[in-house]
Amino acid sequence: MSFKGHNRNRSSFRSAALLGCAVMLAVAAEAGAVEFNVSTYGAIPNDGADDTAGIQAALDAADARAGVDIVYLPAGDYLVDMLRIGGDTIFRGDGSHGSSVSQLRLNDYLPHASNILRNKNTMSGDQNITIEKISFDGRKANQTNLFLHSVNMENVVGLLVDDCEFHDSQAIGCVVQGDLSVDSHTVVVNSSSTGNELGFYAQSKSEVINGLQGLLYSNCVANGDAWGFDVYLSKDTLYTACEANNNGPGHGTGFSSDSCIFLYYTHCLAEYNQHRGFAVYINGNNFQQPGDVFFNDCDAGYNGITGFQIENARDVTLSDVRAYGNDIGIVGVSSFLPHRPLVGLMIDNVLVSGNQLHGIFLQGVRDSEIRGSVITNNALGGTFDGLRITDGVDYIVNGVVVSAGLPSFNILIRDNLVGAGKEDYGVRSVANTDYVTLLDNDLISNVTGPYSLVGSNNMIITSPSYEAWTYDWGTDIGSETNDYDGDMLDNLGEYALGGDPTNGADAGLVPTLGSEDGTMVYVHAQRTDDSNLSYALETTTNLVSSGWTNSGYFVVATNVTGGTFDYVTNTIPTTLDQTFIRLRIEDKG
Structure with a gap:
């Protein structure tokens, strides 16, 4: 560039x-x-x-x-x-x-x-x-x-x-x-x-x-x-x-x-x-x-x-x-x-x-x-885009619009939040436009679609985020700590485990607890496409007076699926009279 x-x-x-x-x-x-x-x-x-x-x-x-x-x-x-x-x-x-x-x-x-x-x-x-x-x-x-x-x-x-x-x-x-x-x-x-x-x-x-x-x-x-x-x-x-x-x-x-x-x-x-x-x-x-x-x-x-x-x-x-x-x-x-x-x-x-x-x-x-x-919140006057890219001919155009005449090329659009209004598309290119790259954008709530790219050699590289995910549900589900559907799993947990925050019957990939060779085995899903999320077990021996600590367990394996979720296996010794376990999920973004 x-x-x-x-x-x-x-x-x-x-x-x-x-x-x-x-x-x-x-x-x-x-x-x-x-x-x-x-x-x-x-x-x-x-x-x-x-x-x-x-x-x-x-x-x-x-x-x-x-x-x-x-x-x-x-x-x-x-x-x-x-x-x-x-x-x-x-x-x-x-x-x-x-x-x-x-x-x-x-x-x-x-x-x-x-x-x-x-x-x-x-x-x-x-x-x-x-x-x-x-x-x-x-x-x-x-x-x-x-x-x-x-x-x-x-x-x-x-x-x-x-x-x-x-x-x-x-x-x-x-x-x-x-x-x-x-x-x-x-x-x-x-x-x-x-x-x-x-x-x-x-x-x-x-x-x-x-x-x-x-x-x-x-x-x-x-x-x-x-x-x-x-x-x-x-x-x-x-x-x-x-x-x-x-x-x-x-x-x-x-x-x-x-x-x-x-x-x-x-x-x-x-x-x-x-x-x-x-x-x-x-x-x-x-x-x-x-x-x-x-x-x-x-x-x-x-x-x-x-x-x-x-x-x-x-x-x-x-x-x-x-x-x-x-x-x-x-x-x-x-x-x-x-x-x-x-x-x-x-x-x-x-x-x-x-x-x-x-x-x-x-x-x-x-x-x-x-x-x-x-x-x-653009396109208040009609059907337009957040960003439009064109070639110098078309001026009836959307959030980000790239148009072409003189060609448009080598345009990088990254780490933006585009949408949440009346935009036809979040990002749209028309006519003679090439090498447009969308990288890690949140393209949210656009009327027709998140993007429409014409031309050649365009790339869409997306890493989802919690903020973009919240716009997929057609309603305001509230903050990360809100439990919109009342299923005892907050919104961040629904996102991190693939649940539906509007459906109390869908909590996503619920962790499993079993036993093997005298130890407890705790398996939880983990998103592969959002590096801002952190997953960690916490344990305590007393729910009344003892605090939760990030200790008392061992991560023994991660099943890499090649998909949106991997599966992490943890073991917890059974040498104590009682141990309580919880999965703590944080958004570091």
């Missing part, structure tokens, strides 16, 4: 390093900084007049002085056209939310305005710009230019955007772009967007592959934009503790990435978006296949189409994520570009539940694995 594992700690380590570096630079810079108050230069808040000249004068004065300086924007509303900020500048307000807000509001449309704030040296780049505690209002109701952004930073190395709010831009709230192919040390933290066409966007400009590198978004929220977060053709981007909710109508995606590598999402949430929670794409220009993408501890819920959608990527891991209430929980597809198929998809320890159609849908996927996951 070509799947390449990821270092789970890399994203959190690097995000902490980036954030710490940005904070240290900002704090260190203030030690010798001079403050330039925009009011000194004629910018008066809340007067309804154009404040562009006054604020720009303060920014220019700070830029003209050597070293890092602060441009202070007192609380209030300021009407501006486009402002330009130079390097080594901290642009600081009093707050972006609450009762004391410093807000830059875009003037009614002027022909040459394209941003509220932009850096000065977009080609050669600027260094060390901090924007903090400012609200940006794009006033889209007053604009006719569809390409107005609030903040647009280009080729800045050492950018910190902290506690800012971006709202009502005709285009994008906060843009970060570059083509220098160096680590930009960009940190956007504690910021929010709403009412924009796109909340937060990062891109390598001019189609320079990985021209933008090294970004961290931490504790940012996009709520009520047409589109939440997007990053294009970039390298080494991290999102941690970010949220994208209620985005749409329009693009309707919470988090999306296009042709990016080394992309990390940790502790992020995407709910109630019009179309998708999280999406990983390849661009039609085919400059770079997305790869080395990692999702950890993320939630995608109640999105209109998919929770997680992965297309034409390589080496993607979804670990400890949850997908619920979507049309389809997780989609992995090779949608076009047959020489860029989705390969190396790892879905590990995820919960996929309560989705309207399929739990997981794979199409044209190869060399991939689904393991240790719970995929239950």
